[in-house]
Amino acid sequence: SQTIHQWPATLVQPVGSPLSLECTVEGTSNPNLYWYRQAAGRGLQLLFYSVGIGQISSEVPQNLSASRPQDRQFILSSKKLLLSDSGFYLCAWSGTTSNQPQHFGDGTRLSIL
Amino acid sequence: QKEVEQNSGPLSVPEGAIASLNCTYSDRGSQSFFWYRQYSGKSPELIMSIYSNGDKEDGRFTAQLNKASQYVSLLIRDSQPSDSATYLCAAYNYGQNFVFGPGTRLSVLP
Numbered sequence A: 001s002q003t004i005h006q007w008p009a010t011l012v013q014p015v016g017s018p019l020s021l022e023c024t025v026e027g028t029s030n031p032n033l034y035w036y037r038q039a040a041g042r043g044l045q046l047l048f049y050s051v052g053i054g055q056i057s058s059e060v061p062q063n064l065s066a067s068r069p070q071d072r073q074f075i076l077s078s079k080k081l082l083l084s085d086s087g088f089y090l091c092a093w094s095g096t097t098s099n100q101p102q103h104f105g106d107g108t109r110l111s112i113l
Numbered sequence B: 001q002k003e004v005e006q007n008s009g010p011l012s013v014p015e016g017a018i019a020s021l022n023c024t025y026s027d028r029g030s031q032s033f034f035w036y037r038q039y040s041g042k043s044p045e046l047i048m049s050i051y052s053n054g055d056k057e058d059g060r061f062t063a064q065l066n067k068a069s070q071y072v073s074l075l076i077r078d079s080q081p082s083d084s085a086t087y088l089c090a091a092y093n094y095g096q097n098f099v100f101g102p103g104t105r106l107s108v109l110p
Helices: none
Strands: A001-009 A010-013 A021-028 A031-037 A044-052 A055-058 A066-070 A073-078 A087-094 A108-112 B012-015 B019-026 B033-036 B044-049 B055-060 B060-066 B071-076 B085-092 B098-100 B104-109
Touching: A001 A087, A010 A021, A021 A031, A021 A087, A021 A108, A031 A073, A044 A066, A044 A073, A055 A066, B012 B019, B012 B071, B019 B033, B019 B085, B019 B104, B033 B060, B033 B071, B044 B055, B044 B060, B044 B071, B071 B085
Parallel strands: A010 A108, B012 B104
Antiparallel strands: A001 A021, A021 A073, A031 A044, A031 A087, A044 A055, A066 A073, A087 A108, B019 B071, B033 B044, B033 B085, B055 B060, B060 B071, B085 B098, B085 B104
């Protein structure tokens, strides 16, 4: 069966510091991968998605970036965090054929001080 | 812009009652629809998928889809306090991205 791992679970960072969140998927090949952010009490905001290694599409211009160095690895990064980057970051994967849902990791709660 | 709309709630129902959650979508080309449950502080968990018009039942959950009206609903029978959560509706048009609604907060009162 497929599993998705996301870490760390919680992160507290000062403004201006760098960020690296990692997500890996097991049990499937060539998944579509997604990064979402969810502010407290709000809906899901799609940040990036990837359909293959090195292929990244950005939905929202901001100081975040994403990379997919391996088929089942998706990384969210920032060189300098802003206060507004606080939130709940979720990685998700889906199959590439039609009608397949997204499955989410446990998320990372990021607090910027 | 493609949108999925849901009442934000909170929707409060007594224990044992039927909870009815509704969702409308703007992209008429959407082919797949999903309901997720999200407990406070946790990630969304898939509970139902529906692809064809009509009803689909899974245990206490029934999803209903009406593509002509661009309407999806989720019924929860015999609601339990453990069903208290935010329910997210998502629509998917193949080749494009999933579109999630803002979620409806459900509170089941013991």
